[in-house]
Amino acid sequence: MDLLNALVAFLNFVFIPALAYGSQLALGALGATLIYGILRFSNFAHGETMAFGTAITILLTFGLQALGITFGPLPTALIALPLAIAATALLLLGTDRLVYRFYRDAKAAPTILVIVSLGVMFIMSAITRFLVGVEDIAFADGERFVVTARGFRDWSGLEEGLAIRSTQVITVVVAGIAVALLFWFLNRTRTGKSMRAFSDNEDLALLSGINPNRVVAVTWVIVAALATTAGVLYGLDKSFKAFTYFQLLLPIFAAAVVGGLGNPLGAIAGGFVIAFSEVMVTYAWRQVVAYALPGDWAPAGLLQIMSTEYKFAVSFAILIIVLLFKPTGLFKGQSV
Amino acid sequence: MKKLLLAASATALCAGAAVAQDAPSGAAPKIGIVLGFTGPLESITPFMAQSAEVAIAEVNAAGGIVNGQQVTSERADSTCIDAAAATAATEGLVNGGINAIMGADCSGVTNAILTNVAVPNGIGMISPSATSPGLSTAEDSGLFFRTAPSDARQGQVMADILKDRGVSEVALTYTNNDYGKGLADSFTQAYTAGGGTISITAAHEDGKADYSAEVASLAASGSDILVVAGYTDQGGRGIIRNALDTGAFETFVLPDGMIGQEIVDVLGDGLSSSFGQYPGTDSPGATRFQEIATAEGFDGTSAFSPESYDAAALIMMAMEAAGSTNSADWTQKVADLANAPGEEILPGELAKALELIRAGTDIDYVGATAVELIGAGESAGNYREVEFKEGEIVTIRFR
Numbered sequence: 128m129d130l131l132n133a134l135v136a137f138l139n140f141v142f143i144p145a146l147a148y149g150s151q152l153a154l155g156a157l158g159a160t161l162i163y164g165i166l167r168f169s170n171f172a173h174g175e176t177m178a179f180g181t182a183i184t185i186l187l188t189f190g191l192q193a194l195g196i197t198f199g200p201l202p203t204a205l206i207a208l209p210l211a212i213a214a215t216a217l218l219l220l221g222t223d224r225l226v227y228r229f230y231r232d233a234k235a236a237p238t239i240l241v242i243v244s245l246g247v248m249f250i251m252s253a254i255t256r257f258l259v260g261v262e263d264i265a266f267a268d269g270e271r272f273v274v275t276a277r278g279f280r281d282w283s284g285l286e287e288g289l290a291i292r293s294t295q296v297i298t299v300v301v302a303g304i305a306v307a308l309l310f311w312f313l314n315r316t317r318t319g320k321s322m323r324a325f326s327d328n329e330d331l332a333l334l335s336g337i338n339p340n341r342v343v344a345v346t347w348v349i350v351a352a353l354a355t356t357a358g359v360l361y362g363l364d365k366s367f368k369a370f371t372y373f374q375l376l377l378p379i380f381a382a383a384v385v386g387g388l389g390n391p392l393g394a395i396a397g398g399f400v401i402a403f404s405e406v407m408v409t410y411a412w413r414q415v416v417a418y419a420l421p422g423d424w425a426p427a428g429l430l431q432i433m434s435t436e437y438k439f440a441v442s443f444a445i446l447i448i449v450l451l452f453k454p455t456g457l458f459k460g461q462s463v
Numbered sequence: 464m465k466k467l468l469l470a471a472s473a474t475a476l477c478a479g480a481a482v483a484q485d486a487p488s489g490a491a492p493k494i495g496i497v498l499g500f501t502g503p504l505e506s507i508t509p510f511m512a513q514s515a516e517v518a519i520a521e522v523n524a525a526g527g528i529v530n531g532q533q534v535t536s537e538r539a540d541s542t543c544i545d546a547a548a549a550t551a552a553t554e555g556l557v558n559g560g561i562n563a564i565m566g567a568d569c570s571g572v573t574n575a576i577l578t579n580v581a582v583p584n585g586i587g588m589i590s591p592s593a594t595s596p597g598l599s600t601a602e603d604s605g606l607f608f609r610t611a612p613s614d615a616r617q618g619q620v621m622a623d624i625l626k627d628r629g630v631s632e633v634a635l636t637y638t639n640n641d642y643g644k645g646l647a648d649s650f651t652q653a654y655t656a657g658g659g660t661i662s663i664t665a666a667h668e669d670g671k672a673d674y675s676a677e678v679a680s681l682a683a684s685g686s687d688i689l690v691v692a693g694y695t696d697q698g699g700r701g702i703i704r705n706a707l708d709t710g711a712f713e714t715f716v717l718p719d720g721m722i723g724q725e726i727v728d729v730l731g732d733g734l735s736s737s738f739g740q741y742p743g744t745d746s747p748g749a750t751r752f753q754e755i756a757t758a759e760g761f762d763g764t765s766a767f768s769p770e771s772y773d774a775a776a777l778i779m780m781a782m783e784a785a786g787s788t789n790s791a792d793w794t795q796k797v798a799d800l801a802n803a804p805g806e807e808i809l810p811g812e813l814a815k816a817l818e819l820i821r822a823g824t825d826i827d828y829v830g831a832t833a834v835e836l837i838g839a840g841e842s843a844g845n846y847r848e849v850e851f852k853e854g855e856i857v858t859i860r861f862r
Contacts, residue, residue: 139709140679148673263696265729276710288710365672366701374671409676411663411683429663429684435677436639436666 133418135287139276145399145406147295147364150302153398154357155375156382157309157391158350164326164389165346166227168240173354173379175251178372179218180355181362182259184211185266192268200270201297204359211359216351222247223347231343248373255369264367267294287418294364305356306395309349313391318345326389374439378405381442385449387456396457401442409435492527492534492788494519494778495556495586497566497576499543504568510756510765511591512538515565515775517759518813522776525814528783541567546575553580562788563778564588565771570595577607587790589778589797591770596649599839606790608797610770610777610834612742612844617718618649620740620846620862621690622657625716628738632660633716634684636677636702637692639666646692646718662686669697674705682711690716695726707733715739727851734851738859744833744845745861752810752831769810769831770842776813777801777828784820801836803827 155177162170170176187207197203226247230240272278273296276288283289313319318341325332325342333339358372365371382401386393410431417425433441449456496515498508519534527533537559539552549572553564557580564586567573573593581588582604589608590598596615601607625633635651637643643666651661662684667677681689681702689712693699699721706712707730717726717739727734752772756763763769778793780800785792805825808816819826828834835843848859 136683140675140682140711144675144679148675263700272708276708280710290709292708361672366704368670368672370670371672406676406679409680411680414683414685417685429680431680431683434665435680436668438676 129286129418132285132287133415135279135283135285135289136415136418139287139289141403141406141410143291143295145403147298148406149399149402150298151357151361151364151398152375152378152382152402153395154302154305154353154360155379156386156394156398157306158353158357159379160383160386160389160391160394161346161350161353163383164391165322165342166231166240168237168244169380170350171241171244171376172222172248172251173350174372174374174376175248175255176215176219176351176354177358177361177375178255178369179251179258179358180211180215180351181358181367181372182255182369183214184208184355184359185259185264185362185367187211188266188268198269200293202267202269202294202363204266204363205297205301208356208359212352212355215355216348218251219347219351220344222251223343252369252373259367259369261369264362266367267363269293292364294360298360298364301356301360305353309353309391312349318342322346377439377446378402378442381446384446385456387458390456390458393456393458400457401445404445405438405441408432408441409438490560490562490788491532492529492563492779492782493559493561494534494536494775495553495559495561495564495566496536496538496775497541497549497553497556497564498538498568499572500538500540502541502543502545504543507766507768508568510761510763510768511568511771513759513761514752514756514763514768514771515591517755518772518775519779521811521813522779522817525817528779528817529786529788534779536565537561541569541572541576543569543572546572546579550575550579557584557586562586562790563782563793565775565778566590568592568767570598574598574601577601577603581606585790587778587794587797589774591774592767596645599841603839605840606794608774608777608794608836608840610773610830610832610842611767612842613838614645615649615652616841616844617740617742617846618646618651619653620844621650621716621718622653622659623862624738624740624848625654625659625688626657630688631658632662632686633688633690634681634686634712635661635664635690635692636667636681637664638694638698638720639668642720643692646720650690650692667693667698667702669694671698671701674698674701675709678702678705678709678711681706682709686712688712688714688716690718691721692718694720695723700726700729703730703733722849722856724856727854727856731854738848738850740846740848740862742844743847743858743861746809746829746833746845748809748829748831748833755811763831772810773828773830773832773834776810776816776830777834780813780816780820780826780828783817798836798840800826800828801834803835 159173184204184207188204191203198206270293273293274291276290279289321337322342378401382397383394385400386397412430496512498511500508519536523533539556541549553576567576570593573590587606592611594611594614596613599613637647691699715737719741722739722741752769753763781793781796782788784796805827807827807829810831816826833845837843846862850857
């Protein structure tokens with residue numbers, strides 16, 4: 128019986144990866160849910176927006192590195208992030224001006240906007256591929272680890288190692304800061320309040336003199352910031368490949384729906400629910416259980432509920448269950 | 464009296480046998496070259512056929528075989544994909560009087576020709592490029608050989624390496640496609656047959672950014688060594704990176720798809736305790752064959768060209784050794800000639816080989832691909848066992 132080893136194995140292989148992944152999903156889901164709440168459509172181009180923002184960050188990072196500018200132990204990409212957010216915001220505002228505004232003025236049904244966003248997705252993914260290509264790009268620099276597996280093992284004398292990558296810490300910290308800023312903005316500032324009013328009741332908001340174009344523009348800028356941050360954190364923590372962001376679309380929407388579409392708090396909760404479910408359902412629990420149980424009670428099987436190939440099936444299953452039994456999500460959002 | 468009779472009949476028998484070897488037996492030597500001159504392999508088959516014809520020309524220049532008869536050859540189209548067309552084309556050759564088949568190329572048509580033409584007509588065949596493991600167990604009446612290794616071979620080699628290093632338990636992950644699955648299957652079979660235990664087998668998908676879930680479940684198996692049957696620039700690398708980061712594994716076993724300078728550059732010291740294998744030979748035959756090909760004006764590095772040269776050479780030497788062009792006779796000699804012991808024969812030395820055979824000296828045909836026939840008459844293939852030291856791929860030995 129060795130509860131300490133069980134705990135460390137759990138932290139190392141389940142808790143820490145799921146926490147980082149959950150933070151990335153939460154940021155992504157926040158962007159998707161904001162668009163749904165205020166612009167009233169599911170933005171299929173959200174994953175590609177993340178990819179575009181990350182691509183710009185990568186280019187800027189390489190530029191900074193070429194100039195000899197680094198961020199000490201932290202990744203240089205964090206310096207590049209604000210500029211990349213600005214570039215992404217310009218792209219999104221441009222897209223809105225060229226594409227979405229036409230359909231908004233025509234009072235197009237949300238379904239049509241969803242299909243329009245699908246088209247935008249293809250264009251954006253092409254732009255991203257054109258900018259940085261389809262190869263695997265590693266752009267994380269600085270210190271790689273806060274705690275290394277071997278270092279921890281030597282220090283603690285335990286059998287199991289615990290690794291904490293600096294990108295995981297950065298992800299959680301940056302996600303925390305971004306969420307705090309967002310909530311402060313939505314709850315304390317005049318523009319934020321007008322956005323919430325617009326989301327709750329568009330007609331009433333217009334009657335009380337809220338400028339819809341301004342609300343829309345601010346929403347896109349915030350979405351650009353959230354999407355780029357989420358994309359960069361994901362790319363730093365894992366690796367950047369242009370097309371993997373498309374695969375993130377499903378867990379992101381699952382997170383947004385689980386939390387309640389249009390509800391920012393729900394998006395965050397949903398992100399963590401999805402991330403922890405994905406990791407815990409596909410994790411083989413044998414080792415943790417073997418440490419926790421006394422003596423030779425160790426199970427022969429792997430204690431794996433689902434093989435890892437079905438990782439995305441988990442978010443899909445959760446999505447369907449929530450839509451069937453609680454269409455408004457865990458926190459009260461709009462039903463789909 | 465009885466003794467005298469026995470001795471006399473024994474002498475007579477010996478004499479008879481000697482006479483039988485001297486007299487030409489069977490028809491004039493003619494080799495059918497059955498390759499996919501149209502179809503998916505049409506870009507490499509011309510060079511394969513040319514390689515075989517170079518070997519034939521070399522033998523003819525040395526005075527021919529089976530009592531100095533010149534060897535002739537005829538090409539036919541296997542199409543690589545259409546079994547019916549391949550069968551018909553080969554039947555045409557059989558009617559034209561061939562007594563050996565150099566071919567076919569693709570595994571599917573090779574199997575069709577073997578079953579429909581070679582076995583019913585009793586014609587021996589040596590394929591230079593069919594690699595399907597299924598052909599190892601095909602009903603061939605001893606008529607079928609190949610100078611290319613079965614795809615299952617690498618799994619066996621990998622299992623041998625692990626066994627030699629005293630590793631009795633591994634975790635296994637493979638990329639979810641035909642290559643990964645096939646390699647994983649053949650490795651599992653070979654390794655468990657040799658007494659090894661595979662604690663977990665998990666597929667991974669290529670092109671993902673995140674492999675933490677895969678690594679987590681592989682780590683839960685409790686094994687110390689991970690076999691990664693994937694690609695060096697894809698999921699395989701992602702798995703190794705994540706396994707190193709989380710401290711799940713420190714030693715990896717890498718098959719051919721995983722070995723390249725790039726992965727060593729990217730992972731550096733992370734691979735310092737890992738090892739692996741990929742096809743490769745230190746035989747001088749390969750270089751010798753390139754020289755011959757260059758002199759003949761074609762590309763000897765083209766896939767399966769060296770194997771084609773070896774296939775044709777083996778057929779002709781086996782005929783000479785058997786003193787007969789009958790398939791039932793020469794196919795008996797192929798394995799002897801290809802394997803040690805004996806004097807080693809490289810490409811371009813066929814004249815010398817024929818002389819040695821006529822003198823009754825045992826030869827070991829090494830050829831362009833270091834041919835060594837195993838099992839049901841297929842090439843063992845040659846693999847480099849490598850380790851990764853200080854950012855270099857270091858060859859430990861050849862297998």
